[in-house]
Amino acid sequence: MxxxxxxxxxxxxxxxxxxxxxxxxxxxxxxxxxxxxxxxxxxxxxxxxxxxxxxxxxxxxxxxxxxxxxxxxxxxxxxxxxxxxxxxxxxxxxxxxxxxxxxxxxxxxxxxxxxxxxxxxxxxRGRHFYRLRRETIWFPDLPEAFDGFTITQITDVHSGSFTNAAGVQKGLDLVNDQQSDVILFTGDLVNNKASEMDQWIPAFAGLKAPTGKFSILGNHDYGDYIQWESAEAKHANLKRLKQVHSEIGFRLLLDEAVTLKKDDQSIELIGVENWGKGGFHKYGDLEKATASVPGDAFKVLMSHDPSHWEGVTLEHDQHIHLTLSGHTHGMQFGIDFLGFKWSPVQYVYKQWAGLYQNAGRYLYVNRGFGFLGLKGRIGMWPEVAVITLKRGSR
Structure with a gap:
């Protein structure tokens, strides 16, 4: 700066x-x-x-x-x-x-x-002016049992920025109202410290989904952006944050995969630690995360930083059908109206908001639930995304 x-x-x-x-x-x-x-x-x-x-x-x-x-x-x-x-x-x-x-x-x-x-x-008022965004994505090899399977994605909570409990609850109620099969959180639960989540644990624990709630870490979750009194203190903070994910009912995926089953069929949900270009740490290991995943499985990947998609995912030997990311916030500033979108962040990130596709592999970049730095959002409103998986071709 x-x-x-x-x-x-x-x-x-x-x-x-x-x-x-x-x-x-x-x-x-x-x-x-x-x-x-x-x-x-x-x-x-x-x-x-x-x-x-x-x-x-x-x-x-x-x-x-x-x-x-x-x-x-x-x-x-x-x-x-x-x-x-x-x-x-x-x-x-x-x-x-x-x-x-x-x-x-x-x-x-x-x-x-x-x-x-x-x-x-x-x-x-923009910080809690939540918008619901829906996407339906068609896959010819989606297992029949998962035809119509719904995913609600939220990302970039940044709980350390919250001050308005009613405003936050408004967004969480919107999540629950979707009654999706699964809720996925794609990183940045806090700004820096695990303690930022303490007062919000009951509210986030109230999120419900029949197939479960899963999460990954974002770049802010590691505590890399503040000075710690010791390396031990930083490590203890990350350990506590991982416990918080459990306390709010989310299964935290750390370079690993879980199998989601329905009617004797399954899909693989993969979660990697943060990996980003432009000076961000590359903690994530997709090779490790997919080591036990069958090659012919239908795969959904949670990866916080969208630069991971072009940097690693598209070139990976396993076909990752859908990647869900966040990180950009849409810069919390821009124009997003009637299909037209613009933000200064697009000059930094090629994929920065919405749905992208490359050779049958999809990426959805969520604009984020919370806010950081600017205590608000201008034109690039906070988002709850609902993605419906459909079998077949559009």
Missing amino acids: AKRLPLIILLWFCTDLYFYKAIHTLTRAADYLWIYWVIDLLLMGGLAAVIFVRRGSQMQQTLITWVIGLMLLAFIPRLLAVPVLLIEDLSRLFRGFPPRELWVSELAFGVAAVMFLVVLFGIT
């Missing part, structure tokens, strides 16, 4: 200077103009403080939450208003640069005001 700070500051002030033209057209009152710049300086000071506060401390986490939210609230509305001003300036270029039209500045300010309300909703 420190390396990107100069670029962030440059983009911020370039946008500010441009939008300032609209403000200056609408009002010349010195008080308002001074407030405009003081807010910017305070936000930049907050961003600098995040860099210099002790890494992983509670103070840094609190600063990150507030600074990200306030920066988005100030930056996004202005950024989206800039094209309105730019279009007029292109017109003015061919007209000898006459004074800016008042109505154009009013329009730009109106666009900014609307986006301000959208962002405000996202950071105040």
Whole structure:
């Protein structure tokens, strides 16, 4: 983040200077103009403080939450208003640069005001604005007994970010309402420490599924992002987190597979530890996880990071029919409407939200149940996914 700070500051002030033209057209009152710049300086000071506060401390986490939210609230509305001003300036270029039209500045300010309300909703209510997403996937070799088998997937709970019990319960009730055959959780139960789950154990233990509840670890579950007093303390934290999975009724799969049976037929559910590109640890071992899995079995894989799909799974000698991942959160910011989706995270992850397919192998990337860093979601709402397996071809 420190390396990107100069670029962030440059983009911020370039946008500010441009939008300032609209403000200056609408009002010349010195008080308002001074407030405009003081807010910017305070936000930049907050961003600098995040860099210099002790890494992983509670103070840094609190600063990150507030600074990200306030920066988005100030930056996004202005950024989206800039094209309105730019279009007029292109017109003015061919007209000898006459004074800016008042109505154009009013329009730009109106666009900014609307986006301000959208962002405000996202950071105040978006964190628990759960959306149900359904996918039906057809497989010619799915065992007949599993035709219509339903999976509810949740991922990236990040319980250390929760403060609203009623909001969390709203999402858990949505999970139970689906009455799916199985519930799968694909990693990041906590931000850093197992103790973050203590108050939420009863709520998550209330999730029900007739065929069972299964889970894996995500990159945040290992405690790699904070400083521990000793290696023993870090190890004890991970051991405790594994116990928490049991206490909430989930069978934690650690590079292993379990057989799900129905009417004398079966499918294999595989779970790997976290494996990711781009500096993330590669704990997961798919070879180990599939060592006892029959080659002709129908396989569902839980793998937290979607980069594992192209990095390992597609090239694996065993045909993995369906992989379920999370990790990206859809960056908790973007546009996801009527089939169109966009988020800055797509420039980092090729597969970042929704369903993907390659030669009969499918990947579903869940946008996440919780939130981290930004204490909210803007356009990229929290998700409960229901996937129905069907036998045959679509």
